[in-house]
Amino acid sequence: KSDTSWWQSATGYQIYPASFADSNGDGIGDIPGIIGKLDYLADLGIGFIWLSPVYASPMVDNGYDIADYRAINPVFGTMADMDRLIAEARARRIGIVMDLVVNHTSDQHPWFRAARADRRSPYRDYYIWRDAPPAKGSPADIEASFGGSAWSRDAQSGDWYFHLFAPEQPDLNWANPALRAEVHAMMNWWLDKGVAGFRMDVIDLIGKQPEAGIVADGPMLHHYLREMHEATHAGRDVVTVGEAWSATPDNAPLYSAPERREVSMVFQFGHVTRFWDQKLGKWKPKAIDWPALKATFATWQNALHGKGWNSLFWGNHDLPRAVSRYGDEGEHRVASAKALASALHLMEGTPYVYQGEEIGMTNAGFASIDQYRDVETLNFHRIQLAEGIVEADFLAGARANSRDNARTPMQWSAAPQAGFSAGTPWIAVNANFPRLNAESDRADPDGVFQHYRRLIALRRDHAIIxxxxxxxxxxxxxxxxxxxxxxxxxxxxxxxxxxxxxxxxxxxxxxxxxxxxxxxxxxxxxxxxxxxxxxxxxxxxxxx
Ligand code: TEU
Ligand code: CA
Structure with a gap:
């Protein structure tokens, strides 16, 4: 069908760089490591890589705290490595989709340093300030996603700044047109380098109005997205996917209807949050109820058909492993990984494979809090224990739903450290790597990898899919x-x-x-x- 955009027949593959492939033995995955695996990804048949952040960052949230949007974190490589990755991927007909984290920066970003150093700095208004913390229970009294108040006191200027994630991730003020113009210029700089588009981190939050208690889906959100489209993507054949935890079947077409010229599609989490606890959220997951889960998928399929475009995923770097959450990580691991893949990939939308999913990797299985690295998990461990939750209960929740479940190193082979690194990985390799690894799975015609390979090819071949x-x-x-x-x-x-x-x-x-x-x-x-x-x-x- 001629109405198919390249990203409607392509399958995306998400790389979490720190955990993918380490080329120099420092225990942290890097860009040269990714380049070394491009043939593997080309064989899988993917059309683009969503690359989680590789920018300069103090790594409080593993790169989702950016200190320089136009520099590469030395731990991941150099800008020359990045240019080589873009070129080498393109030679294999694979696009590189950058992670655009512009709801917030790192507190080490020069904009924030200037903003806190001088109240009259032009960068002051790039962020959101208050001269006192909001009164308890007032609209601006908002809780941060990683726990605690979303307002922190800046010791330097004595004022309070807003952050929906860690205090080291101050929120940008999108109401400021100068900030918006800077973001657009930075996006064009990357697009001119030849990247294939952007995955936009928590993009539904940029229209926030904290004083009114509005966080997600603010009144100016779609205006900002249209303005961004005109200033950056218009006239370029790129893919854009907005992460939108607040998206509903009703408002998702507003983002992705082609005539609205905003983004190609959103990531929505209906199938994820449906099985979280009302009060304790992800830390107390509910069992999967298939009739409810199927109904959620059906609602979304029908809501966007002919109106917008769906994205399809079981997992990502914030979610547990698909087989562990929705399938069977034991006896039926391989069959359940394949069953989940078939169910997802034959629906309408652009499917995303999270690294390791294509070989049926499982949750981390960590038994003690010392094994975790994730800022969210460590914060909530502290918060919930202080609130009187029994540690064993918290750890059970973390074992099911901590973000680190998906962040253990990619299991390439049965070699030491699963062939991920010649050194000591920054987070432990899953103990099951001797029998669960890419080398052995890929050699098995009935394995998980070959199944994904066939599904990815089928989408390209069949308009009906x-x-x-x-x-x-x-x-x-x-x-x-x-x-x-x-x-x-x-x-x-x-x-x-x-x-x-x-x-x-x-x-x-x-x-x-x-x-x-x-x-x-x-x-x-x-x-x-x-x-x-x-x-x-x-x-x-x-x-x-
Ligand atoms: O995630 C947004 C987000 O809301 C999740 O981190 C969420 O808070 C959590 O999984 C639910 O308990 C994006 C990124 O994907 C994530 O890795 C970042 O930490 C976050 O934004 C901040 O940039
Ligand atoms: Ca490395």
Whole structure:
């Protein structure tokens, strides 16, 4: 179909640089390490890499605290390495999508240094200030995402500044047009280098109005996004994806409807937060309820079909590993990794693979708080223990949902440190690497990697996967995820068993299908009475 943009047939791959591949033995992944793995990624078939931040940073939040948007953190390499990465990736038809972290900077950014040093500095108004902390319970009395008040006192000027994350991540003041122009110039500087677009960190927060108690989805948000589009992406064939925890099926088309000229798509987290506790959030996850999860996906598929564009993901660097959260990290690990991939990749949208997901990597399995590195996990450990939560309960929550679950080093081989580093990794390698690694998985035709490879190729080959409409079947079934896609007289039926038990094909409301599985070529049938093995999946295309 000629209406397909490159990013609608491509699959993205997220790299968390510190944990991907270490080229010099200092224990931290780096850009030369990534370059060394480009052939691996080209073989997987991805169209672009979303690169988590590699900019100059004191690394309070692993690079999501940027001190210079136009410099590379020496621990990751040099700007020459970065230019080489862009060129070498492009030679393999892979775009580099930069992480754009402009809700906040590091407190070490020269703008913030100037702002706190001098109340009359032109940079003062790049940030958000108050001369006293807000009264308890007043609208501006906002809690930071990493715990504690979002207002901290700056010892230098004596005033209070706003930060939705760590105190070392002061929020930028998007109401200031000079700040917006600086961000646009910086984005154009990267685009002129040949990057393929941006993943925009917490972009739904830039329209905040703290004094009114408004954090996400502020009244000026879409104005800023349109202005940014005109000033940077317009006329360039790039992909933009906005991270928007506040996005709903109703407002997501406002970001991604092409005629609104804002962003290509958003990351929304409906399927994630649905299974968090009301009070304790991610630290007390609920069990996955498949009918609820399927309904969430169906709502999103239908909300954006023909109106905007979906992104599809199970995991990222903030979320637990897909098999551990939604599948089975034990006996059925491989089958469940493949089942989850099939269910996700055959929907409408641009799929994102988080590093290691393509080999079915699992949660970290850390037993003690000393093993964690993440600022959010360490903060909440302190906060919740002070509030009287039993440590074992906190650690159980962290084992399920800490961001470090996805940040253990990529498991390349059975060599020491999983082949990730010749030195001591900054965070421990998962103990399961001798049997779970890319080298062994990739060699197995029935492994996870080859399955992802086939799914990624199928999206490029089939317009129905990119653009077909979506209908959820068997919505109430406790473990079968069944849907149909239709386009131009074709019908694609996808049937996935998300249970660790054998499951009978239901007798009612299933289309009669006999054919071959698109992924394996094996004969399949929906005849009632047939059964699906634990975490078995198939997809049959009819009418072509
Ligand atoms: O994440 C935004 C964000 O809201 C999450 O960190 C969230 O706070 C947490 O996972 C929920 O408990 C983005 C980045 O992806 C994240 O890595 C950064 O730490 C954060 O923004 C600040 O830049
Ligand atoms: Ca290194």
């Amino acid at each position: 990119r653009h077909g409409d979506f209908r959820l079947l068997q919505p109430d079934h406790a473990s079968l995820f069944v849907y149909e896609r239709r386009l131009d007289g074709e019908c694609l039926l996808v049937v996935v068993n998300m249970a660790a038990q054998e499951m009978a094909i239901p007798v009612d409301a299933m289309p009669a299908v006999e054919g071959r599985d698109l992924l394996t070529g094996r004969p399949v049938s929906t005849r009632p009475g047939n059964t699906l093995a634990p975490f078995a999946a198939f997809a049959v295309l009819q009418g072509h």
